[in-house]
Amino acid sequence: MALSRRAFLKAPAALAATALLPGSLLAAVEAETPPLPDLSDWDSVRAQFDLNPSTAQFASFFIASHPAPVRAAIEGYRRAIDRDPLHVVEQALFMGPEHNLPLRVQTQMGEYLGARPQDVCLTGNTTTGLALVYHGLPLRPGEEVLTTTHDHYSHHESIRLATERAGAGIRKVALFEDASSASTESIIDALLKGIGPQTRVVGLTWVHSASGIRLPIREIAAALRARSGPPLALVVDGVHGLGSTDENVADMGCDYxxxxxxxxMFGPRGTGLVWANADNWARLRPMVPSFSDWDQYQAWEQDRAPTTPNNANRMTPGGFHAYEHQWGTAAAFGMHRQMGRARVAARIRSLNDQLKAGLAENPKVKVHTPRSGELSAGLVSFEVDGVAPTDVVRQLLDKRIIASTSPYAITYVRLAPSLVNTPEQVEHAVRAVREISG
Ligand SMILES: Cc1ncc(COP(=O)(O)O)c(C=O)c1O
Incomplete structure (x- = not known):
């Protein structure tokens, strides 16, 4: 930290000499940033993206193309930082709450999640969030984290690295043989049967990027709470549910x-979050020094450990960041608020229902994603009889359709209809798969 907040607050005369008086940063950036456009129809939403118009983009869940409001916000903050890096970053990080830009991001995120801003930790991506949580959990030798065979590399490896360090164990159970025929009851049953006497933590993925199934987290969390035995912490990788599903994340029942x-969410590349309530944050041990927790800084100045409970700000990794991206995240959440969470989820569901219905008519296609909108979200995974998934993806690309394969031991083809797509593009994709399947 170049300058403590106390020193900074003692320097109004120095600040007054700059063009950026406290409070003027936001106003200056906002004055240069266009207001949110009309997003009341899906063509206007699609027009916000700079995607190549000669392709149908069915892989935008991989990493976002920045929409216009996010590009404008990033550019506004970038210009402000480039004009006066020291004062802009000092003001935005260390002045009072009314000037604090990370807090502004936390506030927008909190509104979307149904959470308190101070319970939202800012990270660079899902992977970092998972690593912070698993390494922060007070796991003891012999205890165990239970996860499933279906989760992403980032999740499994976060657990492995953390449990190895703690002398704890990791166990993986399958929640289904075939995702397309799984039910809420069968999933809960398989999970509960997997819990052993040493299990202290359960790690799950909300929407699976292998099969596209969306786990019923609310029902699972209730079932975990209802069982007897030691309480279990439920950690959820929620990346493919956030922004595709109409849920109040903070009351879904997960702990992290x-x-x-x-x-x-279309946030700037290199942004993410972890949410937990105050009690659950207090249980974790931070791994990276924070630049967002005044108590931690003050304790360091006094050469002692912090005495206040751990919290989301203390878990937010410090060191300087790509602030134009971190602060620009507020624009992405603002855009989602304007579009409406329920409306966004309904549009994604309708495009995905259309795709699943079209693929289901093809006898050469096996769809792995459940047909039910309750057990799926924005990803459709499938196989084509006799054609390798990578070949399907290649042939779709020849037809100017961008699909992807799932990065798991068993690989499927994925098409992910989202807000950047139209029903006509979905129809085009169904026809293209029919031609490929022969
Ligand atoms: C289920 C799942 N979890 C985690 C990740 C990693 O996401 P991030 O890049 O935000 O760390 C991915 C990657 O696409 C994923 O599919």
Missing amino acids: FCAGTHKW
Whole structure:
């Protein structure tokens, strides 16, 4: 930290000499940034993206193309920082709450999640959030984290690295053989049967990027709470549910919710969050020194450990960041608020229902994603009889359709209809898969 907040607050004369008086940064950036456009129809939403118009983009869940409001916010902050890096960053980080730009981001995120701003930790992506949580949990030798065979590399490896360090164990159970025929009851049953006497933590993924299934987290959390035995902490990788599903994340029942905001939320690349309530934050041990927690800084100045409980700000990794991206995240959440969470989820569901219905008519296609909108979100995973998934993706690209394969031991083709797509593009994709399947 170049300058303590106390020293900074003692320097109004120096600040007054600069063009950026406290409070003027936001106003200056906002004056240069266009207001949010009309997003009341889906063509206007699609027009916010600079995607190549000669392709149909069905992989935008991978990493976001920045929409115009996010590009404008990033550019506004970039210009402000480039004009006067010291004062802009000092003001935005260390002046009072009314000038604090990370807090502004936390506030927008909190509104979307149904959470208090001070319970939102800012990270760079899902992976970092998962690593912070698992390494922060007070795991003891012999205890165990239970996860599933279906989760992403980032999740499994976060658990492995943390449990190895703690002398704890990791166990993986399958929640289903075939995601397309799984039910809420069968998933809960499989999970509960997997819990052992040493299990202290359960790690799950909300929307699976292998099969596209969306786990019923609310029902699972209730079932975990209802069982007897030691309480279990539920950690959720929520990246493909956030921005595609109409849920109040903070009351879904999970204890730690980790997600990147650079996929379905269209946040700047390299942004993410972790949410937990105050009690659950207090249970964790931070791993990276924070630049957002005044108590921690003050304790360091006095050469002692902090005495206040751990919290989301203390878990927010410090060191300087790409602030134009971090602060620009507020614009992405503002855009989602304007579009409406329920409206966004309904549009994504309708495009995905259309795709699943079209693929289901093709006898050469096996869809792995459940048909039910309650057990799916924005990803459709499938296989084509006799054609390798990578070949399907290549042939779709020849037809100017951008699909992807799932990065798991068993690979499927993924098409992810989202706000950047139209029903006509979905129809085009269904026809293209029909031609490829022969
Ligand atoms: C389920 C899941 N979790 C985590 C990640 C990693 O996300 P991030 O880049 O935000 O760390 C991915 C990547 O796409 C994913 O599919």
